[in-house]
Amino acid sequence: MKFNFQNKTIIILLLMAFQFSFAQKKDENIGSEVVNVVKPYTPTISDAFKVPETPVLDDAGNAKKETIKYSIFSFPVASTFTPSKGKAEGVDKTKQAHLYNNYATLGFGNYGTLNAELFVNHELNNYDYVGGMFRHLSSQGGISGVELDDPFYNTLLDLTYGSNYKDMSWNVDLGVQNQIYNWYGIPEGFGNTLIPSERAILVNGINPQHSYTTISLGSKIDFNEGILNEAILKFSHFTDNFGSAENRFFIKPSLQLAIMEESIKTNIIVDYVGGSFDKNYMNNIQPLKYGYTNFGIAPSFVMQKDDWTLNLGASVFYSLDTENSNNSLFVYPNINASYKVVGDLMIFYAGAEGSLEQNSYQDFVNGNSFLSPTLNITPTDKQYDIFAGLKGKLANNVSYNIRGSYINERNKALYKSNDYNENSSNQDYEFGNSMQVVYDDMRTLSFSGDLKADFSDNVTFGISGTFNSFTNDFQSEAWNLPTIKLNSNIDFNITKKWYAGAAVFYVGDRKDLKTKTDIVANYTVTTLDSYFDVNAHLGYKYSDRLTGFLRANNITNQAYQKWLNYPVQGFQIVVGANYKFDF
Numbered sequence: 294m295k296f297n298f299q300n301k302t303i304i305i306l307l308l309m310a311f312q313f314s315f316a317q318k319k320d321e322n323i324g325s326e327v328v329n330v331v332k333p334y335t336p337t338i339s340d341a342f343k344v345p346e347t348p349v350l351d352d353a354g355n356a357k358k359e360t361i362k363y364s365i366f367s368f369p370v371a372s373t374f375t376p377s378k379g380k381a382e383g384v385d386k387t388k389q390a391h392l393y394n395n396y397a398t399l400g401f402g403n404y405g406t407l408n409a410e411l412f413v414n415h416e417l418n419n420y421d422y423v424g425g426m427f428r429h430l431s432s433q434g435g436i437s438g439v440e441l442d443d444p445f446y447n448t449l450l451d452l453t454y455g456s457n458y459k460d461m462s463w464n465v466d467l468g469v470q471n472q473i474y475n476w477y478g479i480p481e482g483f484g485n486t487l488i489p490s491e492r493a494i495l496v497n498g499i500n501p502q503h504s505y506t507t508i509s510l511g512s513k514i515d516f517n518e519g520i521l522n523e524a525i526l527k528f529s530h531f532t533d534n535f536g537s538a539e540n541r542f543f544i545k546p547s548l549q550l551a552i553m554e555e556s557i558k559t560n561i562i563v564d565y566v567g568g569s570f571d572k573n574y575m576n577n578i579q580p581l582k583y584g585y586t587n588f589g590i591a592p593s594f595v596m597q598k599d600d601w602t603l604n605l606g607a608s609v610f611y612s613l614d615t616e617n618s619n620n621s622l623f624v625y626p627n628i629n630a631s632y633k634v635v636g637d638l639m640i641f642y643a644g645a646e647g648s649l650e651q652n653s654y655q656d657f658v659n660g661n662s663f664l665s666p667t668l669n670i671t672p673t674d675k676q677y678d679i680f681a682g683l684k685g686k687l688a689n690n691v692s693y694n695i696r697g698s699y700i701n702e703r704n705k706a707l708y709k710s711n712d713y714n715e716n717s718s719n720q721d722y723e724f725g726n727s728m729q730v731v732y733d734d735m736r737t738l739s740f741s742g743d744l745k746a747d748f749s750d751n752v753t754f755g756i757s758g759t760f761n762s763f764t765n766d767f768q769s770e771a772w773n774l775p776t777i778k779l780n781s782n783i784d785f786n787i788t789k790k791w792y793a794g795a796a797v798f799y800v801g802d803r804k805d806l807k808t809k810t811d812i813v814a815n816y817t818v819t820t821l822d823s824y825f826d827v828n829a830h831l832g833y834k835y836s837d838r839l840t841g842f843l844r845a846n847n848i849t850n851q852a853y854q855k856w857l858n859y860p861v862q863g864f865q866i867v868v869g870a871n872y873k874f875d876f
Contacts, residue, residue, distance in 0.1 A: 390837065391837060393838070393873035393874055393875050394413075394414045394415070394416075394875055394876070395412060395413045395414060395873065395874050395875065395876070396410075396411075396412050396871060396872065396873045396874070397410065397411050397412075397871070397872050397874070398410040398411075398869060398870070398871045398872075399869050399870060400842070400844070400867045400868060400869025400870075401867065401868060401869065402844075402865060402866050402867035402868065403864075403865060403866055404432045404433060404434065404435050404862050404865060405431075405432055405433025405434070405435070405444075406430075406431070406432045406433075406865065406867055407429065407430070407431050407432075408429070408430050408867060408869065409427070409428070409429045409430075410426075410427065410428050410429075411425075411426070411427040412424070412425070412426050412427075413425050413876075415876055420456050420457055420458055421454075421455070421456045422453075422454075422455055422456075422457075423452075423453065423454050423455075424452070424453040424454075425450070425451065425452050425453065426449070426450070426451040426453075427449070427450050427451075428447075428448070428449045429446075429447070429448045429449075430446075430447045431444070431445065431446040431447065431448075432444060432445055432862070434475075434477075435862075436477075436852075436860055436861070436862055436863075437852065437860075437863065438852070438860065439477050439860065440477075440479065440496055441475060441476070441477040441479060441496070441499060441501045441726070442475050442477060442501055442502065443475050443477040444473075444475065445472075445473060445474050445475070445662075446471070446472065446473040447470075447471075447472050447473075448470065448471045448472075449468065449469070449470045450468065450469045450470075451466060451467070451468040451469075452466070452467045452468070453465070453466050453467075459517070460516065460517050460518055461514065461515060461516045461517065462514070462515050463512065463513065463514040463515070464512065464513055465510075465511070465512045466509070466510070466511045466512070467509070467510055468507070468508070468509040468510075468511075469506075469507070469508055469509075470505075470506070470507040470509075471504065471505070471506050471507075472504060472505045472506075472507075472658075472662065473502065473503075473504045474502075474503060474504075474662045474663065475501040475502050475503070476499075476501040476503065476663055476721065476722050476726040476727050477501050477726065477859070478663065478725075478726045478856065478857070478858035478859040479496070479499075479724055479725060479726045479858065480713070480725040480726075480807060480809075480858055481858065483496075483715070483724065483725065484496065484715060486715070487715070495715065499721050499724060499726075500721050501721055501722075501726065503533060503534055503535065503666075503721075503722070504533065504534045505531065505532070505533050505655075505658055506531075506532050506533075507529060507530070507531050507655065508529070508530045509527070509528065509529040509530075510527075510528045510529075511525075511526060511527040511528070512525075512526045513525050513526070520548050520549065520550055521546060521547075521548060522547045522548060522549045522558070523546070523547045524544070524545070524546040524547070525543070525544070525545045525546075526543070526544050527541070527542070527543040527544075528540075528541070528542050528543075529541045529655060531568075531653075531654060531655040531658075533666050535570075535571060535572075535666040536570075536571035536572075536666075537568065537569065537570045537571065537654065537666045538568055538569060539566065539567070539568030539569075539653060539654045539655060540565075540566070540567055540568065541565070541566045541653055541655065542563075542564075542565040542566075543562075543563070543564050543565075544562075544563045545560060545561065545562050545563075546560075546561050547559070547560050547561075548560075548561070555594050555596075556594060556595070557592060557593070557594045558592070558593050558594065559590065559591065559592040559593075560589075560590070560591040560608075561589070561590055562587065562588070562589035562590070562591070562610075563586070563587075563588055563589075564586070564587040564589070564651045565584075565585070565586045565587075566583075566584070566585055566651055566652075566653045566670070567583065567584035567585070567615065568582075568583060568584075568653075568654055568670070569581060569582040569583070570582075570666050570667050570668065571666070572666070572667060572720070573667055574665055574667035574711060574712075574723070574729065575712070575719075575723060581667065581668070581669070582616050583616055583669075583670040583671070584614070584615035584616050585612060585613065585614055585615065585651065585670075585671070585672055586612070586613040586615065587610055587611070587612045587613075587649055587651055587672065588610065588611045588612075588613075589608055589609065589610040589611075589649065590608065590609055591606060591607070591608035591609075591627060592606060592607070593605060593606025593607075593627055594606070600632055600633035600634075601630070601631070601632050602630070602631045602632075603629075603630045604627075604628065604629040604630070604644075605628055606626075606627035606628065607624065607625065607626055607627055608624075608625045608627055608647070608648065609622070609623070609624050609625075610622070610623040610624075610625070610648075610649040611623075612649060612672060623649050623674060625646070625647030625648055625649070625675075625676070625677070626645045626646065626647055626677060627645075627646050627647070628644050628645050628646070629642065629643075629644035629646075630642065630643055630644060631643075634683075635685070637685060637686055638685045638686050638687075639683060639685040640683065640684050640685050641681075641682075641683055642681070642682055642683075642684065643680065643681035643682075644679075644680055644681075645677055645678065645679045645680075646677070646678045646680075647675050647676055647677045647678065648675050649672055649673075649674060649675070650672060650673040650675055651672050652670055652671065652672055652673060652706055653670065654668060654670060657706070657730055660708070661708050661728060661856065663726075663727055663728050663856060663859060664708075664727060664728050664729065664730070665711055665720075665722040665723070665727035665728065665729060666722070667729070668729065668730050669730065669732075670730075671704055671732065672704065673702060673703070673704050673705055673706060673732075674702065674703040674704055675700070675701075675702050676701045676702065676703060677700070677701050678698055678699075678700045678701075679698065679699050679700075680696060680697065680698035680699075681696070681697055681698075682694065682695050682696035682697060683695050690746060690747040690748065691744070691745070691746040691747075692744070692745050692746075693742070693743070693744050693745075694741075694742065694743050695741075695742045696739075696740070696741050696742070697739070697740050697741075698737075698738075698739045698741075699736070699737070699738055699739075700735075700736065700737040700739065701735075701736050702734070702735050702736075702737070703734045704732040704733075704734070705732060705733055705734070705735045706730050706731075706732055707730070707731050707732070707733060707768065707771065707772040707773065707774070708728050708729075708730060708772060708773045708856070709728060709729055709730075709731050709768075709772040709773070709805060709806060710725065710727075710728055710729075710805050710806060710807050710808075710856075710857050710858075711723070711725065711727050711728060711729050712725075712808040712809070712810050713725030713726075713807075713808070713809060713810065714809065714810050725807065725809070725858070726858065728856065731768060731772070733765050733766060733767050733768040733771075734765075734766040734767065735763055735764060735765055735766070735771065736763075736764040737761055737762070737763055737764075738761070738762040739759060739760070739761045739762075740759070740760045741757070741758065741759040741760070742757065742758060743755065743756065743757035743758075744756050744757070750786075751785055751786040752783070752784075752785040752786075753783070753784050753785070754781075754782070754783045755781065755782050755783075756779075756780070756781040756782075757779070757780055757781075758777070758778065758779040758780075759777070759778045759779075760776065760777055761774065761775070761776050761777075762776065763776075769806075769818070770804040770806070770818065771804075772803075772804060772805055772806065773803045773804070773805055773821075773856065773857075774803065775800050775801040775802065775803050775823075776801050776802070777799070777800075777801035777823075778798075778799065778800055778801065779797075779798070779799040780796065780797065780798045780799070781796070781797050782794065782795065782796040782797075783795055783796075789834070790833055790834050790835075791831075791832070791833055791834075792831075792832045792834070793829070793830065793831045793832070794829065794830050795827070795828065795829040795830075796827075796828045796829075797825065797826070797827050797828075798825070798826040798828075799823065799824070799825050799826075800823060800824055800826075801823045802820055802821065802822065802823050803820070803821045804818060804819065804820055804821070805818075805819050805821060805856075805857040806818055806819070807819055807857065819857055821854050821856075821857060822853065822854075824851055824853035825849060825851065826846070826847055826849075826851070826853075827847070827848040827849050828844070828845065828846045828847070828848065829844075829845050829848060830842060830843065830844045830845070831843045837873070838872055838873045838874065839870060839871075839872050839873075840870065840871045840872075841868075841869070841870045841871075842868075842869055842870070842871065843866070843867070843868050844866070844867045844868075844869075845864070845865065845866050845867075846862075846864075846865040846866075846867075847861065847862065847863060847864055847865055848864060849864075850863045850864040851863070
């Protein structure tokens with residue numbers, strides 16, 4: 294094979310050399326020649342040598358690799374290169390608003406209105422602090438069409454001392470409050486049977502002023518570790534200028550214990566109220582006394598699985614009637630369940646709750662300041678409140694809550710006008726110008742909904758409404774309870790300095806009963822008309838310390854009656870300022 298290849302190579306080289314030599318002779322005539330083909334040419338292809346895909350290496354003759362060691366000789370080299378330093382890009386930072394510990398507010402308005410507030414707080418060291426709050430709101434009256442005096446005063450002073458530690462925190466509060474009101478709501482047509490001079494003497498002889506004084510002491514302690522989670526303690530002494538007095542003591546420790554990987558929370562409640570009224574209504578001889586001590590325990594625990602959250606619990610109360618020796622045992626459900634239908638966008642919730650609610654003279658006055666000091670006090674047995682609803686978000690900045698409930702209550706308290714006559718020997722609250730508390734067994738079907746939206750950092754909006762349907766066992770009506778209540782509010786920042794807001798309230802029709810008992814009892818069921826109350830405010834931030842404000846209430850100037858024969862003040866305006874400071 295090698296020999297043929299070499300021979301062929303030599304022959305080809307000789308032919309090329311011979312042809313090249315003839316090509317160099319330019320003038321020579323090649324001429325012509327006849328070639329006779331004796332045999333046709335048949336080409337053949339010789340075998341080709343192929344390189345294997347995987348060559349076989351013979352490493353027998355390879356030399357052994359030597360181990361080479363490198364050594365570096367280091368010596369300093371002078372360099373004139375200086376790298377430039379990087380410069381961080383500046384970030385615009387909003388200056389954090391300074392939070393002041395104290396503020397003072399002062400405002401003046403028509404009807405002789407004075408609104409003053411002072412709040413101070415001072416840290417004694419890293420753990421202890423002391424604070425105080427003073428509030429005063431008063432008006433000199435002047436409601437159109439009112440014959441009796443109608444000013445009011447409400448003054449409150451509250452002092453606080455507390456401590457915050459790593460494992461616990463506690464505080465003690467001491468408060469004093471004085472309230473002065475007037476029973477100015479004499480009935481329409483009062484004294485019309487009298488001659489004008491006698492009527493004037495009767496009306497001018499009524500002194501409608503009455504006052505309340507509250508002294509309160511309270512404390513709260515929180516623990517970060519241990520079985521005792523928190524404990525609340527409250528005591529209040531409530532009196533009026535007609536010799537009435539009431540004491541209220543409330544204590545509520547909350548325990549939290551882990552059993553079999555479940556956390557069980559238990560509230561223990563002791564609630565005592567006791568007091569007396571010097572006189573019964575239209576009976577100046579027989580006093581009224583009352584006293585109730587409610588002992589309660591309410592354990593509960595929470596179960597969570599996937600999108601379900603279940604809170605199972607119950608409460609048991611034992612009530613002691615210390616005046617009538619009438620003791621009772623009550624058991625209530627406390628069950629709540631929720632299911633995330635569409636994450637946080639839609640959450641379904643339902644439950645059943647109940648409780649023994651302690652009523653008191655102080656709580657009733659906070660709800661209605663025109664009560665006579667002749668009340669019957671008893672607890673309300675809220676047997677169950679079965680409810681269900683949907684809540685969630687329509688968007689990141691819009692939330693909603695829709696709820697329906699059915700409530701069954703025994704001894705539900707209702708405000709109702711007192712019976713009256715026009716006897717000049719009456720007490721100042723016995724001329725049809727005061728109200729009482731009556732009780733009834735009631736069922737309430739309620740539907741409510743609310744929507745809240747933060748359209749931006751500068752605009753917030755909210756609207757809510759409630760519809761109620763009442764069923765009574767003893768009273769002919771659900772006195773002074775509206776079937777419809779609506780309210781809406783909006784707040785917005787106009788500029789960095791200016792802000793404003795508005796609120797609208799609607800309260801539907803209510804019913805009350807006025808009974809005149811001169812000779813023959815005359816019962817009159819009266820419907821109090823529904824009303825709108827439109828309020829607005831405007832503020833200007835002069836600095837981070839000083840802010841001026843203007844508040845307008847009852848802008849539509851409606852002389853509506855919140856209670857029967859008690860018209861409210863018309864258009865009201867208050868102008869004032871708020872100043873923040875540190876010591």
